[in-house]
Amino acid sequence: xxxxxxxxxxxxxxxxxxxxxxxxxxxxxxxxxxxxxxxxxxxxxxxxxxxxxxxxxxxxxxxxxxxxxxxxxxxxxxxxxxxxxxxxxxxxxxxxxxxxxxxxxxxxxxxxxxxxxxxxxxxxxxxxxxxxxxxxxxxxxxxxxxxxxxxxxxxxxxxxxxxx
Amino acid sequence: xxxxxxxxxxxxxxxxxxxxxxxxxxxxxxxxxxxxxxxxxxxxxxxxxxxxxxxxxxxxxxxxxxxxxxxxxxxxxxxxxxxxxxxxxxxxxxxxxxxxxxxxxxxxxxxxxxxxxxxxxxxxxxxxxxxxxxxxxxxxxxxxxxxxxxxxxxxxxxxxxxxx
Amino acid sequence: xxxxxxxxxxxxxxxxxxxxxxxxxxxxxxxxxxxxxxxxxxxxxxxxxxxxxxxxxxxxxxxxxxxxxxxxxxxxxxxxxxxxxxxxxxxxxxxxxxxxxxxxxxxxxxxxxxxxxxxxxxxxxxxxxxxxxxxxxxxxxxxxxxxxxxxxxxxxxxxxxxxx
Amino acid sequence: xxxxxxxxxxxxxxxxxxxxxxxxxxxxxxxxxxxxxxxxxxxxxxxxxxxxxxxxxxxxxxxxxxxxxxxxxxxxxxxxxxxxxxxxxxxxxxxxxxxxxxxxxxxxxxxxxxxxxxxxxxxxxxxxxxxxxxxxxxxxxxxxxxxxxxxxxxxxxxxxxxxx
Numbered sequence: 001x002x003x004x005x006x007x008x009x010x011x012x013x014x015x016x017x018x019x020x021x022x023x024x025x026x027x028x029x030x031x032x033x034x035x036x037x038x039x040x041x042x043x044x045x046x047x048x049x050x051x052x053x054x055x056x057x058x059x060x061x062x063x064x065x066x067x068x069x070x071x072x073x074x075x076x077x078x079x080x081x082x083x084x085x086x087x088x089x090x091x092x093x094x095x096x097x098x099x100x101x102x103x104x105x106x107x108x109x110x111x112x113x114x115x116x117x118x119x120x121x122x123x124x125x126x127x128x129x130x131x132x133x134x135x136x137x138x139x140x141x142x143x144x145x146x147x148x149x150x151x152x153x154x155x156x157x158x159x160x161x162x163x164x
Numbered sequence: 165x166x167x168x169x170x171x172x173x174x175x176x177x178x179x180x181x182x183x184x185x186x187x188x189x190x191x192x193x194x195x196x197x198x199x200x201x202x203x204x205x206x207x208x209x210x211x212x213x214x215x216x217x218x219x220x221x222x223x224x225x226x227x228x229x230x231x232x233x234x235x236x237x238x239x240x241x242x243x244x245x246x247x248x249x250x251x252x253x254x255x256x257x258x259x260x261x262x263x264x265x266x267x268x269x270x271x272x273x274x275x276x277x278x279x280x281x282x283x284x285x286x287x288x289x290x291x292x293x294x295x296x297x298x299x300x301x302x303x304x305x306x307x308x309x310x311x312x313x314x315x316x317x318x319x320x321x322x323x324x325x326x327x328x
Numbered sequence: 329x330x331x332x333x334x335x336x337x338x339x340x341x342x343x344x345x346x347x348x349x350x351x352x353x354x355x356x357x358x359x360x361x362x363x364x365x366x367x368x369x370x371x372x373x374x375x376x377x378x379x380x381x382x383x384x385x386x387x388x389x390x391x392x393x394x395x396x397x398x399x400x401x402x403x404x405x406x407x408x409x410x411x412x413x414x415x416x417x418x419x420x421x422x423x424x425x426x427x428x429x430x431x432x433x434x435x436x437x438x439x440x441x442x443x444x445x446x447x448x449x450x451x452x453x454x455x456x457x458x459x460x461x462x463x464x465x466x467x468x469x470x471x472x473x474x475x476x477x478x479x480x481x482x483x484x485x486x487x488x489x490x491x492x
Numbered sequence: 493x494x495x496x497x498x499x500x501x502x503x504x505x506x507x508x509x510x511x512x513x514x515x516x517x518x519x520x521x522x523x524x525x526x527x528x529x530x531x532x533x534x535x536x537x538x539x540x541x542x543x544x545x546x547x548x549x550x551x552x553x554x555x556x557x558x559x560x561x562x563x564x565x566x567x568x569x570x571x572x573x574x575x576x577x578x579x580x581x582x583x584x585x586x587x588x589x590x591x592x593x594x595x596x597x598x599x600x601x602x603x604x605x606x607x608x609x610x611x612x613x614x615x616x617x618x619x620x621x622x623x624x625x626x627x628x629x630x631x632x633x634x635x636x637x638x639x640x641x642x643x644x645x646x647x648x649x650x651x652x653x654x655x656x
Contacts, residue, residue: 023222024222026221026222026223027220027221027222027227028217028218028219028220028227029218029219029220029221029226029227029229029230030227031218032196032218032219033229053192054192054193054195054196055192055193055196056191056192056193057190057191057193058187058188058190058191058252059190059252059321062193063191063192063193063194063233063236063237064232064233064236064255064258065193065197065229065230065232065233065234065236065237066193066229066233068228068229068232068233068236068260069227069228069229069230069232069233070229072227072228072229072232073221073227073229088222088223090262090265091228091262092261092262092420092448092479093259093260093261093262093421093450093479094228094259094260095257095258095259095260095423095587095641096232096257096258096259097256097257097606097614097641097643098254098255098256098257099606099607099614100607101254114589114591114636114639115591115592115636119447119481120420120481122421122589122591122639124639144606144607147606147614147616147641149587149589149639149641151420151421151479151589153447153448157223256584256612256643257585257614257643259423259477259587261442261450261477261479263442263443263450264443278425278427278472278475279427279428279472283611283645284584284645286425286427286475286585288475308442308443311442311450311452311477313423313425313475313477315425315584315585315643317611317612351550352550354549354550354551355548355549355550355555356545356546356547356548356555357546357547357548357549357554357555357557357558358555359546360524360546360547361557381520382520382521382523382524383520383521383524384519384520384521385518385519385521386515386516386518386519386580387518387580387649390521391519391520391521391522391561391564391565392560392561392564392583392586393521393525393557393558393560393561393562393564393565394521394557394561396556396557396560396561396564396588397555397556397557397558397560397561398557400555400556400557400560401555401557416550416551418590418593419556419590420589420590421587421588421589421590422556422587422588423585423586423587423588424560424585424586424587425584425585426582426583426584426585429582485551
């Protein structure tokens with residue numbers, strides 16, 4: 001669970017990093033799925049999903065819903081890194097293209113801010129995996145698995161405990 | 165885990181129902197999330213997700229990724245009910261609007277075929293929940309939580325066990 | 329260019345109807361494409377596009393861009409009918425599935441509000457045409473041509489003439 | 493109406509370039525809107541839309557439908573450049589985010605192939621314009637106006653003249 005900024009992107013100030021890590025930690029679905037933080041930068045967040053046999057569709061590939069959870073959170077937190085401390089992020093909508101069956105040992109969603117507005121932020125995310133070369137050398141080529149285009153909204157956070 | 169056809173929609177013949185139930189049963193993510201079959205008809209599939217605290221985003225509402233898994237499978241199997249027995253379904257893409265925070269005890273995705281083609285099938289899904297009336301009477305009004313528009317593709321199924 | 333409310337939907341009060349008609353009239357692209365108002369109700373707007381040979385793609389069917397202009401405006405004005413008089417509508421995003429080649433003499437987009445919020449309104453639209461029966465009887469069956477799912481935003485209108 | 497390949501992308505062989513140019517020339521909507529070819533490469537197509545007052549929405553900005561026509565054709569022909577000569581391209585679906593009001597003298601859609609399959613090709617497009625610097629120096633900074641994520645399908649072309 002590395003903490004490095006995404007290469008080439010500005011690092012987060014410590015307060016924002018804490019806020020974002022706290023919020024990610026409260027997304028219980030990510031814990032259930034086994035998601036790991038792979039990189040946090042200003043405007044760019046990378047989340048990893050290691051393959052598990054209990055996250056699949058009918059052919060044993062990772063289910064589009066699990067990849068979407070990964071990409072949605074990567075986009076949402078990429079947007080959140082650029083928001084003031086008193087704002088929180090909600091997903092308005094997203095669109096996902098599945099490019100190839102999600103076969104691999106690890107999946108990485110990289111969510112990036114395309115345009116940050118005061119209320120709405122448009123993000124995109126790629127989900128990739130690493131394929132071996134057919135000769136048993138693992139992870140030599142990068143495979144794009146899914147592509148997301150998403151709209152996020154800055155909201156005033158609900159008070160803690162407001163869900164019954 | 166009721167088996168009735170969706171009201172007003174044609175029932176499935178037993179062979180198709182078995183094929184679809186078998187395939188749903190192999191989607192291990194659905195088991196992990198606790199998804200239940202609520203109705204199978206020709207061109208329409210209803211899947212339920214009971215609320216669980218380990219499926220949430222940072223405010224304690226059900227995560228968009230879990231709702232998407234539900235709606236994607238409802239759309240995919242709605243498409244599958246209209247395909248010949250030797251075909252299987254893959255998700256090409258979907259788009260989801262989150263209409264309101266997913267607060268509720270149970271979420272139901274109803275996936276329907278909008279247009280079935282030989283290769284591509286367009287589907288839509290609504291995810292709803294039931295809200296109480298503020299006086300402690302549970303589930304009196306229906307709340308639309310999410311809306312999906314999706315494209316599914318008929319494929320020749322991969323051979324069993326083809327994933328290493 | 330009928331002015332009737334869409335069947336089964338509440339009529340607009342005259343002030344809102346004037347506001348919406350004025351705004352539609354200022355959408356110069358709609359005039360260029362030959363779009364006609366087919367129905368205005370609270371939360372539902374129907375716009376028609378008669379076939380023209382100069383609005384087509386490479387096979388002589390109406391271009392997806394023209395159908396999208398029609399559906400986008402139908403969704404946007406459906407949202408606008410439910411907004412206060414001092415607000416205007418902008419398109420945040422939309423998703424369109426093309427269901428079948430757009431062959432026909434007239435295309436009708438019906439845009440409806442799915443959920444109206446203070447800032448964001450989610451809409452859907454269907455574009456249909458009428459097919460003859462193969463025996464020369466025109467328009468006997470309805471064909472769905474395209475499906476849109478869209479997000480609209482209420483904004484404070486820019487001052488008149490603010491574009492240089 | 494330059495004919496150069498997009499910078500850094502492989503040029504088209506003459507037969508493919510002729511096929512694509514012929515097909516673009518048959519898209520009568522593009523002629524109606526005044527669209528110009530700005531670059532054709534293998535897997536990447538750039539189309540320009542000069543501003544015209546008759547292509548606007550209610551505030552005098554270019555209508556989302558016109559931008560969508562531009563981006564859809566850029567994506568479609570980007571996909572077509574990678575298809576065999578006996579195949580033609582149809583749009584399955586697209587999703588568009590409008591990033592900022594479309595204010596500018598010229599809009600350029602760059603459509604690129606993200607993944608080319610035998611039947612389906614996933615593409616993305618950006619639409620940009622050029623903003624002056626507020627001191628009357630035109631076009632010094634690039635502004636992203638819209639973002640498209642699209643699915644295209646390879647089909648056997650219909651016979652010429654098949655539309656009545």
